[in-house]
Amino acid sequence: MRIEVAYARPDTQIVIPLEVSDGTTLAQAIVTSRLLDRFPDIDLNVTKVGVFGKLSQLDAPLREGDRVEIYRPLLADPKAVRKQRAVKNKPMKQKGTDGECGE
């Protein structure tokens, strides 16, 4: 079956198409793609992986057409970003009547 293994950074994005046998797991696909040779700093024990935006396990079997994705952690703290935005938007909200969508 045909699958893809993908890894993306702002400067380089790599999508490797692979032909693998049925029942191949995410880990096997990643090893077959030799992606880790190009990016030795990826540690599969720590890094999260998934298929098409959904987190998955390394030993989960793949299906036809899947794209195995190796993710990177966030740089921003979502709570902090939301707080910043809240502070930034406060004057706007007070100006409006009381809804969130002041615009």
Place this chain on the structure above:
Amino acid sequence: MLEAIMALSVLAGLCGLLLGFAAVRFRVEGNPVADQIDALLPQTQCGQCGYPGCRPYAQAIADGEADINQCPPGGATGVQALAELLGREPKPLNPENGVEKPKQVAVIDETTCIGCTLCIQACPVDAILGAAKLMHTVIAQECTGCELCLPPCPVDCISLVDVRDKVETWRWPYPGAPIGAATRRVSSPSVAA
């Protein structure tokens, strides 16, 4: 008299069989015109034409429901190509559908992305790699610059940047566009002067 009737009925029967065989043997799946139109469309899947994607728009043109000037990413060159294929007069792009822009790709500001996956769900071509609470990254070679990921982003961390031709991506421009561009370039100073 009887001979003539017999001969004609045998002939009609043979023709019927031949047509029946041809209908089964040379059956065409789908509408080939829609396929040809779809091949000319830019496959940005941006929906600016008013249809959910390039294929439905191609089908609508083939069915005569849509006009050929509703695709801003295809631009004047695209309208020209469609006009040639369908044997119609090319016409200027319908401003209701948008304006022609240079090719762009989306870029995510990593310092503000909160990993909400909303842009991933909006992307019609699966060009964004990421998962919940993990970094989202645009795969530049798959991004069509359709701008559909901009509105859902709650932190406005996606921006579109112009794609500059590199040695690997440069191609001879399609005929039509450069001539128009060249005449425009030639004509505009003369108008100014």
